[in-house]
Amino acid sequence: MAWDCGAFKFPMAAPDDLSALERRLDAGETRAEEIVGIIAKTEGNGRVNDFSRPLAHRCFRDLIAQRTRLTPEQAEESVAFVMSGGCEGIISPHATVFTRSQVDTKPGGAKRFSVAMASTREILPEELGTAEQVRLVAKAVREAIGRAEIAATEDVHYVQVKCPLLTTERINAAKARGKRVVTEDTTRSLGFSNGASAFGIAVALGETKEDFDPRAICTDAGIYTTRGASSSGIELMNCQVLVMGNSASSVSELVIGHHRLDDLIDAEGVRAALRTVGIGAIPTAAERARIVNVFAKGQVPLDGLVRGWRTTLLTDSDLNTRPARAVLGALVASVVGDPAIYASAGWGYHQGPTGGGVAAVIARA
Secondary structure, three states: OEEEEEEEEEEOOOOOOOHHHHHHHHHOOOOHHHEEEEEEEEOOOOOOOOOHHHHHHHHHHHHHHHHHOOOHHHHHHHOEEEEEEOOOOOOOOEEEEEEEEEEOOOOOOOOEEEEEEEEOOOOOHHHOOOHHHHHHHHHHHHHHHHHHOOOOHHHEEEEEEEEEOOOHHHHHHHHHOOOOOOOOOHHHHHHHHHHHHHHHHHHHOOOOOOOOOHHHOOOOOOOOEOOEEEEEEOOOOOOEEEEEEEEOOEOOOEEEEEEEEOOOOOHHHHHHHHHOOOOOOOOOHHHHHHEEEEEEEEEOOOOOEEOOEEOOOOOOOOOOHHHHHHHHHHHHHHHHOOOOOEEEEEOOOOEOOOOOEEEEEEEEO
16 A cells, blocks of 8 residues: 655635636546645735635635535644735745545655645644744644655655734733733734744754754744745644655655755755756756646845845835745746745744745656
8 A cells, every 4th residue: 555645736816716626626636535735825915914814724624624524623634724825926826735645556666745734732822932832843743744654854845834823812812811922013923933833843853952942932043944834824723734755655746855045036946946856957848847836935034134235125114024925936936937836935933044945846756
């Protein structure tokens, strides 16, 4: 027995447009029972009040629940719903669906794409951005690695975490219990949650020590993962983890690779990620056709400098997350020749080197 893991993407005309996925389900090209994760780029502002994310989340969840005859709550337990807001610039709104099924086929020996999900328990508002969130995410990442049957951590190439953020109501609930939250700035809570989740990825993959100093969370830029990213939102209170790598137990037609990005204009880092799956630095038309999707995370440089030059990312009236996403999206799209790519960026810690990030590529072998 082996696992067959797949991934495909489709365009979205709006956050609630699942018509392309519904057509695939109706045609029998995809079985709802085999879906383990969905990563979508929705066209909201990517901030605390981005309601495009929970709208898309609910539409995807309810569709899968309907097709599998599960309750919406049961669907949440078996599928990671990662809705990432913000399609600034040329990023095309789209979704990537990940599937996993057991097949009666003997693996061929080569390591192929494998994907699995796991979830944490609900995180209390006072736990967000703390060592407890780090430990919970690290535990869920390890669980997902085991389910994906990825034998070694070096075969993990991308981990996507969807995590919660703080709202006024959640902050007040913590205060009512006599608890303090890491920040009362709801916008900054996105960064703290993303940072703690990424720190958890680094712990699980052995990129930083298990007995870490809690004071390092969102302060020590020298601690980071080069194989994962996180996206926070109002639509959940637990962390959903989607682990992707290559496994000898998989007979997928796909492979995955990754490379770190040193800054928001690191085109060579994107090309290096392409080379890990056997695609040239300047992809031919045939090579571009092999690419399923590219997932990139970028961080705003904490000193405001890009290659020694001053930028306005930290001083402009427009929140830095939005122009940063536009820059990263254009960077990746210009290399792969496709605007339907995943790009997430903004203020954050532990997702690649300071001012940099990570790029992962899923392609047909």
